[in-house]
Amino acid sequence: MGLFSKIKKMFSSKDEETLEIDEEEIEQTDEDGFEVDEDNESIEESEDEEELEEIEESEDEEELEKVEETEDEEKPEEEEKLTKKELKQKKKEEKLLLKQKKKEEKRQKQLEEVRIYEKGLTKSREGFVSKLAFLTNKYKKITDDYFDELEETLIMADIGVNTVMNFMDRLRDRVKHEKIENTEDLKEIIIDELFIIYVNDEVLVNKINFNDNGPTVVLFVGVNGVGKTTTIAKIASKMKKEGKKVLLVGGDTFRAGAVLQLEDWGKKIGVDFFGKEQGADPASVVFDGLVKAKEENYDLVLVDTAGRLQNKVNLMKELEKINRVIGQQVEGGPHETLLVIDATTGQNGISQAKSFKEITSITGIVLTKLDGTAKGGIVLAIKDEVSIPVKYIGLGEREEDLQVFDIEKYIYGLFKDL
Numbered sequence: 001m002g003l004f005s006k007i008k009k010m011f012s013s014k015d016e017e018t019l020e021i022d023e024e025e026i027e028q029t030d031e032d033g034f035e036v037d038e039d040n041e042s043i044e045e046s047e048d049e050e051e052l053e054e055i056e057e058s059e060d061e062e063e064l065e066k067v068e069e070t071e072d073e074e075k076p077e078e079e080e081k082l083t084k085k086e087l088k089q090k091k092k093e094e095k096l097l098l099k100q101k102k103k104e105e106k107r108q109k110q111l112e113e114v115r116i117y118e119k120g121l122t123k124s125r126e127g128f129v130s131k132l133a134f135l136t137n138k139y140k141k142i143t144d145d146y147f148d149e150l151e152e153t154l155i156m157a158d159i160g161v162n163t164v165m166n167f168m169d170r171l172r173d174r175v176k177h178e179k180i181e182n183t184e185d186l187k188e189i190i191i192d193e194l195f196i197i198y199v200n201d202e203v204l205v206n207k208i209n210f211n212d213n214g215p216t217v218v219l220f221v222g223v224n225g226v227g228k229t230t231t232i233a234k235i236a237s238k239m240k241k242e243g244k245k246v247l248l249v250g251g252d253t254f255r256a257g258a259v260l261q262l263e264d265w266g267k268k269i270g271v272d273f274f275g276k277e278q279g280a281d282p283a284s285v286v287f288d289g290l291v292k293a294k295e296e297n298y299d300l301v302l303v304d305t306a307g308r309l310q311n312k313v314n315l316m317k318e319l320e321k322i323n324r325v326i327g328q329q330v331e332g333g334p335h336e337t338l339l340v341i342d343a344t345t346g347q348n349g350i351s352q353a354k355s356f357k358e359i360t361s362i363t364g365i366v367l368t369k370l371d372g373t374a375k376g377g378i379v380l381a382i383k384d385e386v387s388i389p390v391k392y393i394g395l396g397e398r399e400e401d402l403q404v405f406d407i408e409k410y411i412y413g414l415f416k417d418l
């Protein structure tokens with residue numbers, strides 16, 4: 001079975017069988033992508049188990065006493081044994097039920113996320129899938145003309161010229177070696193090959209690098225209007241719900257109103273904010289913000305920055321300064337530098353990624369507004385052309401529309417109708 005068939009089976013039905021596959025095959029990514037939460041989860045589970053055992057023990061003792069009492073009343077031994085056995089059985093069943101409930105909850109959460117991917121990628125799916133279906137019907141047999149039109153379709157989906165060229169070479173090879181003749185038989189192979197472009201023999205790291213010794217500092221960079229501030233607010237709100245103490249730092253002192261916008265977000269979602277007036281030195285804002293974060297034991301500090309200074313050199317100097325301050329204040333910081341890119345800007349977004357990569361070290365990409373474009377292929381192009389993992393994607397304006405990027409859910413959302 002091809003990769004896509006497996007993914008489709010995983011996400012499109014809810015029966016028990018798929019549930020099993022799901023548990024085994026999907027590498028569980030926590031909602032927010034923070035590694036530490038995965039650990040928490042196992043702690044949670046083991047704590048639950050301990051608790052259960054404790055309860056079991058104490059209950060067992062009580063029951064034993066009861067049994068002893070009744071023994072005095074000359075209860076037949078056989079019957080007593082049976083009760084003990086039954087009790088144990090009952091506890092076991094309860095434990096199992098709890099585990100199943102947890103599994104089901106996890107599964108439901110995942111399906112909800114899949115629905116968000118589905119909805120957010122509607123435009124891309126409609127554009128690409130319908131074109132692919134059209135080509136399949138138009139040609140029936142694989143010909144050079146078919147390949148040409150397919151190539152054009154992929155480039156139109158913003159997958160990127162170089163990526164498409166590589167892809168086409170691989171596809172042609174497979175067609176030759178596997179002696180595939182019909183376009184219909186190629187549909188699933190196309191998806192599998194796109195998947196392979198993204199995965200590309202690498203272990204996919206979409207988790208945020210969490211600092212265990214002090215606050216985790218995440219720096220957000222990107223040009224104007226791409227969605228930095230809203231992304232910060234969405235992540236902050238998610239983290240707050242997970243019980244983390246979050247501080248927003250208004251490092252964009254360049255644009256009028258930017259500081260106030262972040263402060264307003266803080267108020268709206270109930271997360272603390274630190275900032276100074278417009279025009280203040282961003283590095284000094286970050287410095288003071290981090291002093292506060294350390295003194296008051298914040299878990300997570302999200303730093304907003306200005307996307308456009310007078311020119312690239314200025315921006316580079318500014319980011320260097322901010323990085324230096326963070327590194328001095330918090331060991332290993334910034335723990336992440338996330339570049340925010342607006343998916344609707346297509347190839348322009350790719351160029352931005354290349355430029356930013358030259359001026360500062362980027363650890364991950366947040367791709368926003370994927371819901372607003374029919375060119376969702378940009379996810380594949382970024383990975384292939386810029387070699388930076390996409391860590392979050394924005395699939396709409398609601399808070400829950402910001403999702404940890406998951407290639408399987410993405411491929412499903414993009415091709416489920418095929």
Ligand SMILES: Nc1nc2c(ncn2[C@@H]2O[C@H](COP(=O)(O)OP(=O)(O)OP(=O)(O)O)[C@@H](O)[C@H]2O)c(=O)[nH]1
Pocket residue numbers: 222223224225226227228229230231252255258306307368369370371372393394395396397401
């Ligand atoms: N549809 C959609 N809109 C989004 C998404 N993410 C952000 N937006 C919108 O994009 C607009 C710009 O977002 P901001 O967060 O202000 O962008 P910014 O990068 O901070 O902009 P500057 O501060 O001007 O540099 C807002 O109207 C957001 O609601 C998304 O995933 N989908």
Ligand SMILES: [Mg+2]
Pocket residue numbers: 228229230252258304
């Ligand atoms: Mg902003």
